[in-house]
Amino acid sequence: MEASSKNQAVTNTIAIEEPVTKWQYTTLLALTIMASLISFVVVMIEANTR
Numbered sequence: 001m002e003a004s005s006k007n008q009a010v011t012n013t014i015a016i017e018e019p020v021t022k023w024q025y026t027t028l029l030a031l032t033i034m035a036s037l038i039s040f041v042v043v044m045i046e047a048n049t050r
Helices: 002-048
Strands: none
Touching: none
């Protein structure tokens, strides 16, 4: 009985920690894409106003 409860605790810990890492990667990717798009728009506006 004690071994199964330890396995359950490990499973719960992994289940809780996994979405955090997924969100961290997703946030990093989203911020990178947003920064690229904003810089692209700024360059296009700058080139258009010359």
